[in-house]
Every structure is written in C-alpha cells, then in structure tokens.
Amino acid sequence: xxxxxxxxxxxxxxxxxxxxxxxxxxxxxxxxxxxxxxxxxxxxxxxxxxxxxxxxxxxxxxxxxxxxxxxxxxxxxxxxxxxxxxxxxxxxxxxxxxxxxxxxxxxxxxxxxxxxxxxxxxxxxxxxxxxxxxxxxxxxxxxxxxxxxxxxxxxxxxxxxxxxxxxxxxxxxxxxxxxxxxxxxxxxxxxxxxxxxxxxxxxxxxxxxxxxxxxxxxxxxxxxxxxxxxxxxxxxxxxxxxxxxxxxxxx
Amino acid sequence: xxxxxxxxxxxxxxxxxxxxxxxxxxxxxxxxxxxxxxxxxxxxxxxxxxxxxxxxxxxxxxxxxxxxxxxxxxxxxxxxxxxxxxxxxxxxxxxxxxxxxxxxxxxxxxxxxxxxxxxxxxxxxxxxxxxxxxxxxxxxxxxxxxxxxxxxxxxxxxxxxxxxxxxxxxxxxxxxxxxxxxxxxxxxxxxxxxxxxxxxxxxxxxxxxxxxxxxxxxxxxxxxxxxxxxxxxxxxxxxxxxxxxxxxxxxxxxxxxxxxxxxxxxxxxxxxxxxxxxxxxxxxxxxxxxxxxxxxxxxxxxxxxxxxxxxxxxxxxxxxxxxxxxxxxxxxxxxxxxxxxxxxxxxxxxxxxxxxxxxxxxxxxxxxxxxxxxxxxxxxxxxxxxxxxxxxxxxxxxxxxx
Numbered sequence: 017x018x019x020x021x022x023x024x025x026x027x028x029x030x031x032x033x034x035x036x037x038x039x040x041x042x043x044x045x046x047x048x049x050x051x052x053x054x055x056x057x058x059x060x061x062x063x064x065x066x067x068x069x070x071x072x073x074x075x076x077x078x079x080x081x082x083x084x085x086x087x088x089x090x091x092x093x094x095x096x097x098x099x100x101x102x103x104x105x106x107x108x109x110x111x112x113x114x115x116x117x118x119x120x121x122x123x124x125x126x127x128x129x130x131x132x133x134x135x136x137x138x139x140x141x142x143x144x145x146x147x148x149x150x151x152x153x154x155x156x157x158x159x160x161x162x163x164x165x166x167x168x169x170x171x172x173x174x175x176x177x178x179x180x181x182x183x184x185x186x187x188x189x190x191x192x193x194x195x196x197x198x199x200x201x202x203x204x205x206x207x208x209x210x211x212x213x214x215x216x217x218x219x220x221x222x223x224x225x226x227x228x229x230x231x232x233x234x235x236x237x238x239x240x241x242x243x244x245x246x247x248x249x250x251x252x253x254x255x256x257x258x259x260x261x262x263x264x265x266x267x
Numbered sequence: 268x269x270x271x272x273x274x275x276x277x278x279x280x281x282x283x284x285x286x287x288x289x290x291x292x293x294x295x296x297x298x299x300x301x302x303x304x305x306x307x308x309x310x311x312x313x314x315x316x317x318x319x320x321x322x323x324x325x326x327x328x329x330x331x332x333x334x335x336x337x338x339x340x341x342x343x344x345x346x347x348x349x350x351x352x353x354x355x356x357x358x359x360x361x362x363x364x365x366x367x368x369x370x371x372x373x374x375x376x377x378x379x380x381x382x383x384x385x386x387x388x389x390x391x392x393x394x395x396x397x398x399x400x401x402x403x404x405x406x407x408x409x410x411x412x413x414x415x416x417x418x419x420x421x422x423x424x425x426x427x428x429x430x431x432x433x434x435x436x437x438x439x440x441x442x443x444x445x446x447x448x449x450x451x452x453x454x455x456x457x458x459x460x461x462x463x464x465x466x467x468x469x470x471x472x473x474x475x476x477x478x479x480x481x482x483x484x485x486x487x488x489x490x491x492x493x494x495x496x497x498x499x500x501x502x503x504x505x506x507x508x509x510x511x512x513x514x515x516x517x518x519x520x521x522x523x524x525x526x527x528x529x530x531x532x533x534x535x536x537x538x539x540x541x542x543x544x545x546x547x548x549x550x551x552x553x554x555x556x557x558x559x560x561x562x563x564x565x566x567x568x569x570x571x572x573x574x575x576x577x578x579x580x581x582x583x584x585x586x587x588x589x590x591x592x593x594x595x596x597x598x599x600x601x602x603x604x605x606x607x608x609x610x611x612x613x614x615x616x617x618x619x620x621x622x623x624x625x626x627x628x629x630x631x632x633x634x635x636x637x638x639x640x641x642x643x644x645x646x647x648x649x650x651x652x653x654x655x656x657x658x659x660x661x662x663x664x665x666x667x668x669x
Contacts, residue, residue, distance in 0.1 A: 109586045116584020141583040
C-alpha cells in the first residue's frame with residue numbers, strides 16, 4: 017500500500033508551481049551510429065487548467081514528449097517534474113500509480129476494449145483504483161452523462177459510431193477525475209463535424225472543470241481551440257504561440 | 268480486486284468458448300483418463316479384497332505340486348487322500364475347520380433340463396472355511412459323509428434356472444450317472460472374479476463324489492481355516508511339517524505340495540493392480556503435460572492478440588503485477604475448468620465401464636481433489652511464461668500494435 021501512499025501524498029500536495037515541467041529534457045533512442053535524439057534539451061511548463069496544443073511533423077519529438085508527459089516513458093537526461101516530483105526516480109509500479117490517479121489518455125484509435133460495453137470500459141480504471149462496485153457504476157454513468165452518452169451505456173464499441181467511441185474514450189479518461197488529460201490526435205480518425213464536437217467537449221471540460229488538457233494534432237483549426245500552441249521540430253520547441261482570442265470555430 | 272480479476276478471466280474465456288474448449292481438450296482428456304484408470308483400479312482392488320473375504324478369512328489352501336499355483340493339482344505330484352485330511356485334523360493346532368475339496372465339470376439333469384455345471388466334492392465344514400451358507404435345507408451330516416450317501420446341495424442358479432416352480436428340497440437331481448436327493452440350497456455368491464457363475468454348482472459329500480462321479484479316491488485340495496486368533500504363518504509351518512513327514516521328504520529336498528495363504532495372494536494381486544494403476548495413470552498424465560503446452564500456446568497467442576488491450580490497461584494505471592495476475596488467473600481458470608470437466612467425464616466413464624467389467628464403482632474424494640489441484644497447477648505453470656510476457660510489454664509499443 018506504499019504505492020497508494022505515495023500517490024495520495026502527491027494528491028495532497030498543493031504545489032504552487034506548474035502542474036508539469038520539463039527541465040532540459042532529452043530522450044535518446046539507440047546507441048552509437050544508430051542514435052536518435054528524439055528530444056533535445058526541452059524546457060516546458062504547463063500550469064493546472066491550461067489547454068495546450070502540441071504540433072509538429074512526424075519525428076519532431078512531439079510523441080516522445082507526450083509519452084514522457086504520460087509517464088509511459090522516462091527522459092534520458094534532464095528532469096520531468098509532475099506536481100514538483102521528479103518522475104525519473106520512480107519505479108514502474110509508482111509510474112503506474114501516477115497514471116492510475118492523475119492521468120487520462122485519449123488516443124487517435126479510441127482504444128476501447130472490444131466486445132465490452134461503454135459502461136464496463138469506463139469502469140476499468142476505477143477497478144484498478146479499487147473502487148467498489150456501486151460507486152464505480154455511479155461514477156461511470158456520471159462520466160457517460162458528461163459526454164452525452166448515458167443512453168449508450170450498454171453498447172459495445174462495435175455498436176457505436178467513431179465520434180461516439182471517442183466520447184466514450186474521453187469519458188473513460190475523465191472518470192477518475194485526473195489532473196492531466198493527454199489527447200494524442202483525438203480527431204485524427206474523425207470527419208470535420210465530429211472533430212469539432214470532440215474539441216467542443218474537450219474545451220468544455222477544460223473550462224468547466226479546470227481540467228488540464230495537452231493535445232497533439234496536425235490541424236490548425238483543431239489547435240485553435242487551445243490556449244497555447246507549441247510547435248516541435250527536431251526534438252525542440254521551435255515556436256510557442258498564445259491564443260488570446262476566442263477560437264474561431266468554438267460556438 | 269481478486270474477484271474482479273476472476274470475473275474478467277471468466278468473461279474472456281466465455282468470449283471464446285470454442286477456442287477455450289479446444290485449448291483445454293488435452294487437460295480434459297488427460298484428467299478423464301486418469302480418473303477412469305484410478306477409479307477402476309480402486310474398484311478392482313476392492314473386488315479382489317471382497318472376493319478373497321468371500322472365500323473365507325484365514326484360509327490356507329494345500330495343493331499338490333511344488334509350484335505356487337492357484338488351484339488345480341499337478342499331474343506328477345501325488346494327490347492327497349482322506350488319510351491326509353485325518354492326519355491334519357489330528358496334528359494341527361489353531362484350526363477352526365478343514366475341508367477336502369475336489370471339483371470337475373459334469374452333466375446335471377433335472378427333469379427336462381440338462382446342463383454342464385461345476386460338481387464339487389467336499390464336507391460340511393466347507394461352510395466354515397469358505398463362508399458358504401445354506402438358505403434352505405441343511406448341510407451334510409457326518410453319517411452321510413462317511414457312508415457316501417447320494418445327497419447334494421445345489422447352487423442358487425440350479426434352483427432358479429433348472430428347477431423353476433419346483434420345491435427343490437427332496438427333489439431328485441441326476442449328476443452324471445448318479446441320482447441324488449437335494450437336501451439344501453446355497454446362498455447366491457454372484458460372479459467370480461474372472462467370469463463364471465459361482466452359483467451354477469452341485470455340491471456332493473466328498474466320498475460320494477469320489478466313488479460315484481470320478482471313480483477314484485483323490486482329493487485335489489485341502490482347505491484349512493485358521494482359528495480367529497491363529498497365526499497364519501505358524502499354521503503354514505505346521506501344515507508343511509505334517510505333510511513333509513507324511514510324504515517322507517528328506518530335509519533339503521523340495522516339497523511336492525504347496526501351502527497357499529489366500530490373503531497373501533490377495534495382497535500380491537492388489538499390489539500388482541496398484542502398480543498397474545500407477546503406471547497407466549502416468550501414461551495418461553503425459554497427456555496432461557501436452558494439455559499444459561496447449562494452454563501455453565493459446566495463452567501466447569492470446570497475449571499477442573490482446574497486445575493493444577494490455578497497452579490500454581497499462582496506460583490507465585494497471586501495474587505489471589496486475590496484468591500478469593490477470594493472465595495467470597485466466598490460464599489457471601481455463602485448466603481448472605478443463606480439470607472439472609475431465610473429472611466429470613472420467614467419473615461418468617468409470618461408472619459406465621465398471622459394471623461392464625464386473626468391478627464396483629469406487630468414488631475416491633482424494634483422487635478427485637488431486638486431479639483438480641493438479642490441473643489448476645498445470646495452468647499456473649504453463650500460464651506463467653505468457654503472463655510474464657504480457658506484463659513486460661512496453662505500453663507505448665503495445666498501444667501502437669495493430
């Protein structure tokens with residue numbers, strides 16, 4: 017239970033600094049001649065409640081950055097601070113606890129469990145949190161309601177449209193009330209109308225609940241929903257843009 | 268969490284019922300085979316035991332010939348005579364009954380019924396030695412035995428099949444060329460261990476049998492029953508001494524007769540059955556091993572197929588241990604389920620084979636429990652490698668897996 021302990025210690029901490037921070041983070045894959053420098057001394061701070069879009073061509077390091085943000089990978093050098101805690105020093109079980117309690121993931125390919133109802137998909141992270149059944153049900157239903165799919169609770173992914181599947185996936189990511197939602201090209205498999213629905217949902221969650229969102233996208237109009245935009249190239253952030261006005265497509 | 272893991276495993280198995288079934292087929296067959304063999308082995312062992320006790324407890328059989336053999340006189344060795352029986356009666360200590368015994372197949376005629384059955388020559392004491400009971404009528408009297416009177420006791424089959432509707436006592440039965448009066452009916456004894464109806468028999472006083480049926484004075488066997496407190500090995504020694512003396516066998520020379528202790532024979536037979544059962548079970552057990560490899564194979568396929576699912580689970584916060592446990596539980600549940608199915612099939616199989624080969628069906632709880640635990644263990648052992656592989660997947664690559 018020490019893992020749970022360290023997780024709740026993190027939860028209790030009211031760190032005044034940024035939610036997450038990269039301090040001179042580098043990530044190197046391979047060795048010698050085959051060495052690939054996916055991230056090259058990146059510095060970055062994201063505050064709680066921010067909505068950040070990450071852009072860049074493939075191989076620019078944005079996926080690597082997302083993996084490190086999501087505690088699925090560790091930097092080769094530099095420090096990744098999550099709520100002020102250096103993630104680099106944590107064991108794999110502790111990383112799992114961080115993901116379990118503080119992180120939500122949304123993927124391009126939805127990644128729902130096949131042949132499993134929407135409700136059961138939502139219950140999965142709660143099962144790992146050891147939340148008992150009745151409360152799990154209630155939380156899952158509430159999250160489904162948030163994304164407007166309460167009436168699809170008993171449908172399996174195969175019985176849902178792409179847009180609906182992605183909304184279920186978002187519901188699964190937020191059902192644990194995470195501190196940070198990481199969305200990796202969430203609109204990549206959807207048509208334009210569906211894409212904007214998803215973006216409006218994410219914007220709403222960001223504004224109404226103060227959910228911190230980091231989003232990877234290739235499209236400018238999707239990135240326009242975010243309050244800040246980071247452009248990656250060759251393992252570095254080459255441009256940082258603040259979007260002061262209202263996103264053009266919102267409302 | 269464990270109940271959730273069990274539920275998840277159960278659902279995963281249900282999703283692929285056909286594949287799960289085929290996966291555990293080896294386990295099912297292996298367990299069923301072991302259960303059938305062990306159950307029938309236990310039945311046979313019990314059968315031998317009851318067969319021997321039916322013959323009478325504390326029974327020693329004296330047969331001519333130096334070899335240890337069951338029943339039947341050897342041609343070369345001299346047979347026993349009535350005087351031998353008298354001598355044994357005089358000399359032995361710790362004996363409850365002694366009965367000379369001879370038998371052969373012969374024609375029996377009752378009215379229009381005509382049949383070849385086992386004709387036995389003996390004395391009334393046989394009822395003590397071999398636990399024979401007379402349900403109707405009586406045993407031979409001493410004077411009937413001495414005078415060689417034409418009286419007989421019939422087996423239950425003779426009464427049922429040859430004397431239907433007749434009052435057996437006082438009826439006349441023809442045995443070979445001898446007409447004799449029925450004075451008793453024996454209690455049914457059922458099938459013998461190796462086939463043959465023990466109740467298709469006609470019992471005559473030994474003297475009547477010798478004079479009127481075979482025409483000689485030989486006695487094929489002498490059956491001796493020890494008293495309840497008697498030491499059988501001591502009794503065997505006494506018998507050997509008496510007979511060696513009577514036959515003038517010099518010290519160091521081999522006896523031309525054998526003293527056979529039936530419980531000893533039973534013990535040897537039961538040990539032999541035990542060894543056979545173990546040996547056959549081991550062969551059947553190999554199929555459990557093969558079944559385990561089948562489970563490992565399918566679990567490896569399953570891990571590959573479900574790579575993405577594993578990635579999702581790891582991303583939403585499952586630890587490596589939890590993923591590993593999930594797959595281990597699944598494998599154990601599969602093989603334990605196969606074990607249960609195999610036990611059921613094995614018991615059904617044993618229960619239907621047992622009457623056909625004439626042995627009792629013996630349900631052994633310990634065998635069933637062992638088979639179940641063993642099959643579950645097979646799942647855990649062969650599920651370990653695939654489960655570890657699942658747990659060690661890199662979540663990033665697993666999520667990208669197509």
